[in-house]
Amino acid sequence: MRIMKRCDCIRKLLSVAAAILISLSMTAQKGWYRDKTDPMPVVNPDKTVTFRYYAPGADTVQVNGDFLSEKERPALMKNNGNGLWEFTTSAPVQPEIYTYSYIVDNQKVLDPLNMFVWRNISDLYNIFIIPGERTDNYQIKDVPHGTVSAVWYNSPSLQMNRRMVVYTPAGYEKGRGKYPVLYLLHGMGGDETAWLDFGRAAQILDNLIAQGKAEPMIVVMPNGNPSQEAAPLENSNGYNLPLFYLPKTMDGTFEESFKDIVSYVDKTYRTVRKKSGRAIAGLSMGGFHSLYISANYPELFGAVGLFSPAVSVQEEFKDNNIYRDIDLKWKAQMEKNPPLYWIGIGKVDPLYNDVASLRKKFDLCKYPYTYLESEGSHVWTCWRIYLEEFSQLLFK
Amino acid sequence: MRIMKRCDCIRKLLSVAAAILISLSMTAQKGWYRDKTDPMPVVNPDKTVTFRYYAPGADTVQVNGDFLSEKERPALMKNNGNGLWEFTTSAPVQPEIYTYSYIVDNQKVLDPLNMFVWRNISDLYNIFIIPGERTDNYQIKDVPHGTVSAVWYNSPSLQMNRRMVVYTPAGYEKGRGKYPVLYLLHGMGGDETAWLDFGRAAQILDNLIAQGKAEPMIVVMPNGNPSQEAAPLENSNGYNLPLFYLPKTMDGTFEESFKDIVSYVDKTYRTVRKKSGRAIAGLSMGGFHSLYISANYPELFGAVGLFSPAVSVQEEFKDNNIYRDIDLKWKAQMEKNPPLYWIGIGKVDPLYNDVASLRKKFDLCKYPYTYLESEGSHVWTCWRIYLEEFSQLLFK
Numbered sequence: 001m002r003i004m005k006r007c008d009c010i011r012k013l014l015s016v017a018a019a020i021l022i023s024l025s026m027t028a029q030k031g032w033y034r035d036k037t038d039p040m041p042v043v044n045p046d047k048t049v050t051f052r053y054y055a056p057g058a059d060t061v062q063v064n065g066d067f068l069s070e071k072e073r074p075a076l077m078k079n080n081g082n083g084l085w086e087f088t089t090s091a092p093v094q095p096e097i098y099t100y101s102y103i104v105d106n107q108k109v110l111d112p113l114n115m116f117v118w119r120n121i122s123d124l125y126n127i128f129i130i131p132g133e134r135t136d137n138y139q140i141k142d143v144p145h146g147t148v149s150a151v152w153y154n155s156p157s158l159q160m161n162r163r164m165v166v167y168t169p170a171g172y173e174k175g176r177g178k179y180p181v182l183y184l185l186h187g188m189g190g191d192e193t194a195w196l197d198f199g200r201a202a203q204i205l206d207n208l209i210a211q212g213k214a215e216p217m218i219v220v221m222p223n224g225n226p227s228q229e230a231a232p233l234e235n236s237n238g239y240n241l242p243l244f245y246l247p248k249t250m251d252g253t254f255e256e257s258f259k260d261i262v263s264y265v266d267k268t269y270r271t272v273r274k275k276s277g278r279a280i281a282g283l284s285m286g287g288f289h290s291l292y293i294s295a296n297y298p299e300l301f302g303a304v305g306l307f308s309p310a311v312s313v314q315e316e317f318k319d320n321n322i323y324r325d326i327d328l329k330w331k332a333q334m335e336k337n338p339p340l341y342w343i344g345i346g347k348v349d350p351l352y353n354d355v356a357s358l359r360k361k362f363d364l365c366k367y368p369y370t371y372l373e374s375e376g377s378h379v380w381t382c383w384r385i386y387l388e389e390f391s392q393l394l395f396k
Numbered sequence: 397m398r399i400m401k402r403c404d405c406i407r408k409l410l411s412v413a414a415a416i417l418i419s420l421s422m423t424a425q426k427g428w429y430r431d432k433t434d435p436m437p438v439v440n441p442d443k444t445v446t447f448r449y450y451a452p453g454a455d456t457v458q459v460n461g462d463f464l465s466e467k468e469r470p471a472l473m474k475n476n477g478n479g480l481w482e483f484t485t486s487a488p489v490q491p492e493i494y495t496y497s498y499i500v501d502n503q504k505v506l507d508p509l510n511m512f513v514w515r516n517i518s519d520l521y522n523i524f525i526i527p528g529e530r531t532d533n534y535q536i537k538d539v540p541h542g543t544v545s546a547v548w549y550n551s552p553s554l555q556m557n558r559r560m561v562v563y564t565p566a567g568y569e570k571g572r573g574k575y576p577v578l579y580l581l582h583g584m585g586g587d588e589t590a591w592l593d594f595g596r597a598a599q600i601l602d603n604l605i606a607q608g609k610a611e612p613m614i615v616v617m618p619n620g621n622p623s624q625e626a627a628p629l630e631n632s633n634g635y636n637l638p639l640f641y642l643p644k645t646m647d648g649t650f651e652e653s654f655k656d657i658v659s660y661v662d663k664t665y666r667t668v669r670k671k672s673g674r675a676i677a678g679l680s681m682g683g684f685h686s687l688y689i690s691a692n693y694p695e696l697f698g699a700v701g702l703f704s705p706a707v708s709v710q711e712e713f714k715d716n717n718i719y720r721d722i723d724l725k726w727k728a729q730m731e732k733n734p735p736l737y738w739i740g741i742g743k744v745d746p747l748y749n750d751v752a753s754l755r756k757k758f759d760l761c762k763y764p765y766t767y768l769e770s771e772g773s774h775v776w777t778c779w780r781i782y783l784e785e786f787s788q789l790l791f792k
Contacts, residue, residue, distance in 0.1 A: 054503050057453035083501070105479070107450050110506050115518055116629055122511055129635045140625075140632050145557065149545035152566075161541065170548075173664050229536075233512055236536050239525045268569050 040113040041100070041128055047092035049128070053102050053111070056083030063087050064108075065100030065125075066379060074103055095132020096381060097200075099125035118197040120380075121189035122232070136207070137388060138200040143210035144170030148202050150192075150234070153264040157257035163230035164261065165192045167202050167219040168269070169209055180272045180395040181218045181265060183301075184387070185282025185289050188249060188310075191231040192223040195387075198380040204388055215395040218269055222261050224282070224289055226253040249285060250314065252322035255293045262300065272395075275337070279394050281305025283383045284351070292322050298333035303340040305390040307383050311354040334367040340393060341369035344386040346376035436509040437496070437524055443488035445524070449498050449507070452479030459483050460504075461496030461521075462775060470499055491528020492777060493596075495521035514593040516776075517585035518628070532603070533784060534596040539606035540566030544598050546588075546630070549660040553653035559626035560657065561588045563598050563615040564665070565605055576668045576791040577614045577661060579697075580783070581678025581685050584645060584706075587627040588619040591783075594776040600784055611791040614665055618657050620678070620685055622649040645681060646710065648718035651689045658696065668791075671733070675790050677701025679779045680747070688718050694729035699736040701786040703779050707750040730763040736789060737765035740782040742772035 042050045051063045064074035067089065077085035099118070102109050110117060111126045118127055129135055146169045155162050172179065184201060186194035195201040201219055208214035225246040229235040248254070266273050280301045282290040287309025294304040313323045333339070341362075345355045362369055372389060376382045438446045447459045460470035463485065473481035495514070498505050506513060507522045514523055525531055542565045551558050568575065580597060582590035591597040597615055604610035621642040625631040644650070662669050676697045678686040683705025690700040709719045729735070737758075741751045758765055768785060772778045 054501075055453070056501050057451070057455055059453055105450075105452050107508055109508050110520075112503055112505050115515060115520055116635060117513060117520060119511060124506075124511055124513060127635070131634070139634050140630060142557070142632055145548035145559075147545050147547045149543050151543045151569075152541035161538070163541075173547075234536060236538055238527070238535050239512060239523070 040111055043093075043128075043130060044088070047130065048089045049093050049130075050086065050088045051077065051100070051102075051111075052113075053077060053085045053104070054083055055085060055104050058085070058104050060103075060105060061085040062103040063100060064103055065098055066381070067093050067096075067098040067100065067128075077102075093130050095130045095134040097127060097129050097135060097138055097198075097384075099127050101125055119232075120194070120198055137204050138384065139207075140203055141207060141210075143206055145206050146170050146202060146209075147172065148196065151268075152230075153261065153268075155257055155260040157260050158226055158253070160229055162223055162228075163192055163234055164223060165196060165221040166265075166269070167205060167221070169205065169216040169218070171216065172218070172270075176270070178270045178272045178277075179216060179218045180277040180279070181220055181269070182391065182394060183220045183222070183261070183278070183280040183290075185222065185224050185280070185286025187282075187284030187286055189246070190286075191225060191228065192221050193231050195219075195221045198384075199387065200384055201387060204384065205391065208388065208391060214391045217391075217395060218265070218271065220261065220265050224254050224286055225249055226257060250288060250310070251317045252292075252320035254289055255296060255322040258289075258293050259297070275299055275302045275339075277302070277395065279303035279305065279340075281307060281342070281387075281390055282309070283307040283386075284378065285310055292326070294339065295326060295329040295333050296322055298329070298339075301339055303342070303390075303394050305342045305386065306344070306355075307386040307390075308345050308349050308351055308378055309343070309355065309358075310351060311358050330362075330365070330367065334362075334365070338368055341367070342372075342390050342393065343369055344372040344374060344382065344389065346374050346378065346382045348377045349382075350378060436507060439489075439524075439526060440484070443526065444485045445489050445526075446482065446484040447473065447496070447498075447507075448509075449473060449481045449500070450479055451481060451500050454481070454500050456499075456501060457481040458499040459496060460499055461494055462777070463489050463492075463494040463496065463524075473498075489526050491526045491530040493523060493525050493531060493534060493594075493780075495523050497521055515628075516590070516594055533600050534780065535603075536599055537603060537606075539602055541602050542566050542598060542605075543569065544592065547664075548626075549657065549664075551653055551656040553656050554622055554649070556625055558619055558624075559588055559630055560619060561592060561617040562661075562665070563601060563617070565601065565612040565614065567612065568614070568666075572666070574666045574668045574673075575612060575614045576673040576675070577616055577665070578787065578790060579616045579618070579657070579674070579676040579686075581618065581620050581676070581682030583678075583680030583682055585642070586682075587621060587624065588617050589627050591615075591617045594780075595783065596780055597783060600780065601787065604784065604787060610787045613787070613791060614661070614667065616657065616661055620650050620682055621645055622653060646684060646706070647713045648688075648716035650685055651692060651718040654685075654689050655693070671695055671698045671735075673698070673791065675699035675701065675736075677703060677738075677783075677786055678705070679703040679782075680774065681706055683707075688722070690735065691722060691725040691729050692718055694725070694735075697735055699738070699786075699790050701738045701782065702740070702751075703782040703786075704741050704745050704747055704774055705739070705751065705754075706747060707754050726758075726761070726763065730758075730761070734764055737763070738768075738786050738789065739765055740768040740770060740778070740785065742770050742774065742778045744772070745774045745778075747774065 053061050055061050061077045062074035075087050077087040079085050114126045116127050117124050146167050149166045151166050152161050152163050184195050209216050226248045227246050278301050280290045280294055287306040294301045374382050449457050451457050457473045458470035471483050473483040475481050510522045512523050513520050542563050545562045547562050548557050548559050580591050605612050622644045623642050674697050676686045676690055683702040690697045770778050
């Protein structure tokens with residue numbers, strides 16, 4: 001049979017690939033297709049980490065990232081003489097997920113040898129992981145996995161179809177039972193995908209649920225930018241770059257429209273449709289949103305999580321419906337059937353003092369809340385930990 | 397009220413962002429946060445496209461991508477004297493989605509000024525779009541959108557939990573009706589996300605369904621690499637780089653396990669559970685899979701789409717269950733209730749001759765099929781068009 005002959009076609013394809021390899025390869029460093037299983041950067045046996053970047057003509061090459069302390073970064077790399085710049089951390093790097101990039105002659109570039117890239121806000125970062133207990137629940141393990149869906153819903157308040165990400169726990173599709181819902185909000189400039197990548201929300205929930213530490217729950221991750229239908233490339237703006245500071249993010253618009261999201265979720269999923277079955281939490285701007293949404297709709301949420309929240313309202317918006325009379329709203333929220341109220345912030349977060357003022361106010365009024373003060377600043381490292389902590393307290 | 401004072405916290409955040417801007421900015425080119433709405437590369441009024449890369453110390457900078465003809469690429473960029481390298485296409489660029497990257501002193505790098513990056517196989521590319529009729533259905537438009545879900549299923553044949561992507565059309569969640577299913581398979585080295593990004597499968601189906609040109613259907617995009625649970629970063633290998641040539645991809649293993657996928661889908665979704673309600677199609681290796689799966693299970697699929705398919709079986713596997721007696725299997729498939737059989741290939745595809753042999757065989761046996769010979773080679777440009785064409789013929 002002629003067409004069953006030895007697979008020339010595949011060989012042809014392989015030789016096309018080989019040609020690409022050759023054209024991209026060079027003597028000083030590995031090309032993309034050559035040693036794919038070698039991770040970059042290199043984690044050495046003593047847990048220091050080595051970075052290498054090939055740039056024979058560059059005057060300076062630096063490596064930047066959150067694995068370096070603030071005073072260390074960016075770190076200058078050393079030219080080893082054949083065009084390869086190298087840097088090894090001075091100490092072992094602790095288990096965590098880190099982001100990094102290079103700066104070649106003052107221009108930020110990604111690592112050509114690391115295909116793992118996440119988008120945070122409008123910027124791209126390479127990532128690497130140092131495995132350990134801290135990162136255990138951020139990894140995909142051999143446990144039942146929930147489903148992650150990108151879903152479009154109609155928002156009558158915003159007169160817009162909008163996209164959100166929904167995590168339904170393992171077993172949801174097969175079962176008939178009702179599930180509680182955690183609404184999980186991103187920070188300024190982020191969007192509905194932020195908690196999935198950097199936040200590891202699906203992995204954290206998969207693992208905590210499998211370990212019996214968290215209740216099976218639906219997690220709804222909406223887009224908190226009311227001017228935006230969806231994340232970049234996923235909206236009808238097409239391939240235009242998004243603005244970093246989007247309009248209407250902290251003027252009450254999103255908070256007022258939030259009922260559209262709850263209404264869609266309660267109509268579309270098998271949810272526990274009462275206060276004890278709903279939680280809301282968010283980071284930074286999402287903490288701000290969670291604070292004011294939960295205060296304005298005290299009968300809606302049985303748990304509130306503020307992760308490094310923004311607290312203060314800009315002068316020009318402070319008379320808006322959502323923000324005015326906040327003391328009275330808190331009183332109503334806290335004095336009758338108060339929610340599980342959880343606040344977390346890093347010791348060196350620029351929002352630390354604002355959160356301290358909020359706590360002082362709550363303390364004076366004897367409003368109950370749980371408080372976690374962690375190491376670290378205004379970063380995902382903290383927010384992943386806060387999600388792990390907060391989600392274990394919910395719906396018990 | 398002390399905590400309602402003007403928002404110092406946000407200003408603090410903004411000044412942190414500003415500090416980042418300053419540290420990343422430079423005189424010769426725009427930094428990430430400076431003019432976010434300026435797309436890169438620049439599409440000029442005459443539809444030529446200009447690329448700029450800042451690399452003052454480089455000896456050569458080239459731009460590479462599928463917007464250039466094979467003989468033009470990679471194109472040498474010209475140093476304008478202040479470290480900025482520039483290239484403008486010699487002619488207008490036709491409407492399409494294109495991929496590109498730079499080569500700086502022989503090293504492939506991404507565009508630091510373009511945040512739109514897709515992964516194809518194990519490699520990253522920047523993308524840009526020239527809007528026009530051709531790309532109309534690849535864009536997110538103001539039409540009802542389907543839901544895109546990443547779903548884990550159990551494969552008893554492979555003894556593995558595996559991930560697939562499922563598109564359910566707009567209205568699926570609200571309705572009660574049953575939907576036909578298109579199984580859509582990726583090529584060698586690809587995975588369950590390939591058809592979503594480069595393939596624009598969700599956008600093509602959203603738009604064709606909204607235009608009344610395609611029937612509402614579920615599209616199932618499994619992972620065709622039987623050794624792999626899921627795409628890179630989405631599997632329990634964590635952050636290790638994947639192999640390009642994965643084992644067991646074209647030895648019959650995936651084809652034999654395919655019943656697990658159909659079984660899961662028919663159990664989990666409201667599907668039309670008969671031959672007339674199922675189609676299978678794929679590109680390159682996925683075309684190969686579609687060819688042999690449909691021939692081995694002739695009662696399963698009422699439509700078969702081979703997009704630039706690999707056809708020939710490697711010598712060492714030709715006696716495997718799935719591949720042997722293929723003539724008899726085709727006879728059974730084609731002579732009684734034959735499927736809608738569709739083949740598409742580009743005129744300069746390296747697999748062209750293999751597909752010509754397959755067609756010759758089908759012609760001799762008078763097996764009915766539809767054939768589209770397009771411009772182009774073994775590229776996504778073709779496969780998007782084939783999906784547009786094929787999906788409009790289904791389930792009528």
